Amino acid sequence: MDKTVNLSNPESGNNTKPKRKRNRNRNLSMRTGKNKPKRNQPSRLKQKLLLTSIEILGLSITAVLIIIMLLGYSANRFSGTSFFGSLLPFATGVLILIMVASAFLIGWWKLRKRLQLYSEFLPLILSLSFVVLIAWFVTHDQFTLAYGNFRTLVGGKEEAGRMTISHQVYAAYRKHNSAQLQKMLDRSQEYQHAIRDAAKAFNVDAHLLQGIAATESSFIPRDSSDGGRGLFQITRVPKIVMTQAQQKLGTEKISLENSRHNAFVGAATFKHYLAEMKGDLFLALLAYNIGPANGGLRFIMQQYGATDFTTIQPYLQTLPRDYPIRVLSYSLAFRLWQKEGKLLAYEEGNNAIRIQRIGIPGLSTGM
Structure with a gap:
């Protein structure tokens, strides 16, 4: 009898068993999760x-x-x-x-x-x-200088005007008597809490408010001959300003002899004029200084066809024209005092570049 197995026969046991084994292995791998790496x-x-x-x-x-x-x-x-x-x-x-x-x-x-x-x-x-x-x-000075030149390049006329005014502020800061300025900074400590609260309530820069108070009263609250009262020398203000100050203070009666109340009215007044002048800091400071008399700054600008701080200057007296510069020079002193812990002499070493990097409150952010 021929015992040779026909391998081509599909019913042969030697041929079908390996196939079943491979199928079982494939099914086993699917059940045991060997394909899980694909899910990752x-x-x-x-x-x-x-x-x-x-x-x-x-x-x-x-x-x-x-x-x-x-x-x-x-x-x-x-x-x-x-x-x-x-x-x-x-x-x-x-x-x-x-x-x-x-x-x-x-x-x-x-x-x-x-x-x-x-x-x-x-x-x-x-x-x-x-x-x-x-x-x-x-963080180095060379980049600060390059960044300033880049701003001038891109900013064009607007940036050129800002730089001109900035250097006027730096010049005014440099002219301050350091000893007298330090005394004023020391006097201001009594009112810092009230000013910071007012700045936070009306979302304005506290250093700007400090600069306004320094310019108006040198932090010696008093009643002046022109009707100014208290820390911010409040005179006549728009009715809406008083209403806003009352709401923020949570009181129905404002006392301008109260330094906290005075600071809130000052902050509300500045915020009002800043909105009226569409965010122009210099015009807002001028408007604050001039007040509502004779229709206020907006009426004066309409009368003479002025559109910005540069074009309004010929129609202003010397004192109002210099007012924003003085406010910002004091504001710069407060910012330097906070950030550096001391007043920096502009002309010493590389202080000029350091001061420019820190920047003027409300006018530049610095680097």
């Missing part, structure tokens, strides 16, 4: 997206700060109206900056692929290192 793919994708997003953010911050620095430096280096001496070199520099940025992006893409061969975290670490390095540089 979404979380893996989220991790990659997060790392890539942080990497892009780091590179973007670095690029923006470098562009500000280079354009600010170029604006200072090539300032002027000469075509060949200023305009053409600046335009050429911008073109070179674009080409360098493009080359950097291409180079980063190639470098990124190589770094990922070692670790997917290396591109992220490198981009964050750039951020730390540029953040360190931002």
Whole structure:
């Protein structure tokens, strides 16, 4: 008898058993969850997206700060109206900056692929290192100067006017007698709590309120010959101002001899004029000083066709014209005193740049 097994026969036992075994193994793997790693793919994708997003953010911050620095430096280096001496070199520099940025992006893409061969975290670490390095540089004086030049470049006429007024404020601060200024700062301590509460209640800068009080009364509350009363020398104010002060204080009667009440009325008055002058700080301070007499500043501007602080100046007396400068020079002193713990002499060392970095309250945020 021929005992040879026909392997081609589908009913042969030697042929069907391995198939059943593979099917059992496949079913077993499905039941035991050997395909579970596929379920982790979404979380893996989220991790990659997060790392890539942080990497892009780091590179973007670095690029923006470098562009500000280079354009600010170029604006200072090539300032002027000469075509060949200023305009053409600046335009050429911008073109070179674009080409360098493009080359950097291409180079980063190639470098990124190589770094990922070692670790997917290396591109992220490198981009964050750039951020730390540029953040360190931002704290230095050279970046402050470049940033100021960049603001002038982009801000145009508006920024040029702001810079002109800012330097008038710095000049006024420099002229203050430091000993007398320190005495006034010491006197102000008695009223700081009331002024800060008033500033918070009406959402205005406390340093600006301190500057107004310093200009109005030198922190010696009194009744003056022109009708001014108390810390902020309150005279006649719009009726809505008194109503707002009463609401914030939670009282039906305002006493201008009460320094806290006086501060709240002063803050409400300044806030009212700031809104009336559509956020223009200098016009708001002028309006505060002039008050509602003769229709107030808004009527004067309409009468002479003035539109801003520069165009209204010829129609003002010397004292009101200088009023915003004096207020802001005192406000700057209060800000320096708070941030530095002392008054800085503008002309000593690099104090001028430090003071400009800190900035004038309400006029600039500084760096």
